[in-house]
Amino acid sequence: MAETLTEDIKFIVFQLKEKEYAIPVNKVNSIEKIEHITRVPGLTPYVKGVINLRGVVTPIIDLRLRFGLEEIKYTESTRVIIISFDDMEVGLIVDAANDVIDVNMNSIEPQPEVVGVAEAEYISGVAKIDKRLLILLDLEKILNRDEIRLDSKIEG
Template sequence: MTETLTADLKLIVFQLKGKEYAIPVSQVRSIEKVQHITRVPSTSPFVKGVINLRGVVTPIIDLRRRFDIDEEHYSESTRVIIVALENMEVGLIVDAANDVIDVKTTSIEPPPEVVGVTEAEYINGVVKIEKRLLILIDLVKVLNPEEVNRNEG
């Protein structure tokens, strides 16, 4: 009996303007409702500010702004996905986060050449599942500390 060794990857699926995106569960600490965000002066436009999450001051990034997608008012389904990368914890504001799925790493394809140009640099790959197409986000590039911490004039 031979088994093919294709590792499963657990992904959290979230929505931004009707598109489905995904990040590995291993990078996610929690999913929270939007709470009061304190604005921090002189930060990049996509950095919304900080929140006090269970005693920890956590920077918040609006992924719509990060990907140059029109901003919308937060709704009942808007969520903040708290992610951890190296020694940094950051909250990502998304339209909705409602799915955890398992995918085979073999079902991940490289990103297509032409994607919505701005977001293309933040994409690790594309996952096809049945009739769904999930865009796999590269958090290392999304959370590039030089850009996140950059002071705006």
């Protein structure tokens, strides 16, 4: 009888409007407090601008706006999750970054067929852990390079 090994993956758990979302920890460079964001004209509305993070100009995306949720004032618990994507760093503004959690691959289910949920197209799956339901995000769909397009906006 062959033994099946199930792999645990570490995820960063964060909150947006009372829902818990998760992204793989290996994509995350750091979690920062919100700081001054320099606006860049002509960007998609959910791209709030850029920050200078340790000498790196980093585009900042408000995930609430990306998901079609209402914009809120940033608070003491607001965080920017700095991730690596396609050889660039991008910051994601979230309501709060909760914790790091191990998710067993067997507990991940494919994206449910949900109609009317704004962020449905950005979901890669759902993980059930104890009584928690974590929405796993597909970073490639959230971070559409054509929509972020900072290179031409800043340099040109």
